[in-house]
Amino acid sequence: MHYETAPAKINLTLDTLFKREDNYHEVSMVMTTVDLNDQLSFEKRSDDQIIIETENQYVPNDRKNLAYQAAALMMKTYDIRTGVNIVIDKNIPIAAGLAGGSSDAAATFRGMNKLYGLERPLDELADLSAELGSDIPFCVYGRTALCTGRGEEVKLLPKPTNAWVILAKPSIGVSTKTIYSHLEPGKHEPASEKVVEAALAGDYDGVIRHMKNDLEEVTARHYPEVKKLIQNMEASGADKAMMSGSGPTVFGLVQKERQAIHVYNSMRGCCNEVYRVRLLG
Ligand SMILES: C[C@](O)(CO)[C@H](O)COP(=O)(O)OP(=O)(O)OC[C@H]1O[C@@H](n2ccc(N)nc2=O)[C@H](O)[C@@H]1O
Numbered sequence: 001m002h003y004e005t006a007p008a009k010i011n012l013t014l015d016t017l018f019k020r021e022d023n024y025h026e027v028s029m030v031m032t033t034v035d036l037n038d039q040l041s042f043e044k045r046s047d048d049q050i051i052i053e054t055e056n057q058y059v060p061n062d063r064k065n066l067a068y069q070a071a072a073l074m075m076k077t078y079d080i081r082t083g084v085n086i087v088i089d090k091n092i093p094i095a096a097g098l099a100g101g102s103s104d105a106a107a108t109f110r111g112m113n114k115l116y117g118l119e120r121p122l123d124e125l126a127d128l129s130a131e132l133g134s135d136i137p138f139c140v141y142g143r144t145a146l147c148t149g150r151g152e153e154v155k156l157l158p159k160p161t162n163a164w165v166i167l168a169k170p171s172i173g174v175s176t177k178t179i180y181s182h183l184e185p186g187k188h189e190p191a192s193e194k195v196v197e198a199a200l201a202g203d204y205d206g207v208i209r210h211m212k213n214d215l216e217e218v219t220a221r222h223y224p225e226v227k228k229l230i231q232n233m234e235a236s237g238a239d240k241a242m243m244s245g246s247g248p249t250v251f252g253l254v255q256k257e258r259q260a261i262h263v264y265n266s267m268r269g270c271c272n273e274v275y276r277v278r279l280l281g
């Protein structure tokens with residue numbers, strides 16, 4: 001039996017540069033992880049099946065599950081003949097912009113690597129994982145990184161800052177594909193370079209001053225509650241609030257625990273699903 005932790009990610013930036021010929025968007029993003037985790041266990045089987053178990057009725061337990069796809073790709077690539085039981089204890093909200101499915105897939109690449117004693121380096125697993133989704137290579141490392149290309153080119157960065165993160169998820173799910181399809185890329189000034197610079201200098205004020213997500217206005221146009229949550233979070237004391245990924249989850253950063261408790265309590269008044277966690281990075 002082997003266990004892996006799969007943390008949620010947040011975007012400190014999401015610059016959309018242009019639409020590519022393969023219909024993906026060229027992006028530049030600073031992403032980091034937060035202490036809100038799915039837990040996965042991996043156990044070898046004697047036959048060649050991949051069995052996914054989860055108590056969450058909204059998570060697929062067949063080949064649609066990204067963890068299933070990751071296990072199948074590991075078996076094919078490394079000629080593994082026996083299957084695996086994967087139990088997913090789901091805590092990351094689904095279709096939330098927090099890369100929950102991608103992080104479960106990434107944990108499966110790491111988990112199968114250990115379970116079968118393959119000792120493949122993370123770089124190799126990350127390259128392989130790009131086949132299944134743009135966010136998965138980042139999640140394989142699970143730290144802080146500048147991600148370019150369609151998101152799969154990962155350059156690791158040091159932890160940007162110590163901070164508390166308050167997450168508020170409206171009770172809607174958002175399709176990443178739909179949000180990208182309504183985007184006009186290249187409309188905004190890119191922010192990632194400035195956030196990287198501030199993060200490297202350990203400059204918290206610089207990080208929050210430059211944080212920005214180009215998808216925010218697209219999602220907020222369709223779901224006005226996103227804008228409202230951002231305004232409420234900043235009014236209740238967050239140093240900066242913005243949307244993660246394609247949304248709809250909004251997160252706020254604060255430095256002091258007392259301030260974090262205050263923002264958390266205020267947000268619970270206007271949103272059912274609120275979390276107060278540490279930035280992991
Ligand atoms: C919004 C983010 O989560 C931010 O990290 C990612 O850009 C999306 O990553 P993801 O969920 O792993 O996305 P994928 O599964 O690779 O792609 C889902 C769909 O989103 C769109 N997509 C995704 C990534 C990208 N750079 N450009 C795109 O246009 C494409 O229509 C694609 O069919």
Ligand SMILES: Nc1ncnc2c1ncn2[C@@H]1O[C@H](COP(=O)(O)OP(=O)(O)OP(=O)(O)O)[C@@H](O)[C@H]1O
Nearest residue numbers: 065066094095096097098099100101102104176245
């Ligand atoms: N392990 C998994 N956990 C959750 N959803 C999964 C998983 N595998 C596949 N899915 C499917 O993926 C869809 C999107 O789920 P997910 O929680 O990964 O979205 P997300 O957080 O918005 O992702 P991203 O931020 O990468 O765009 C779900 O509706 C679900 O059907």
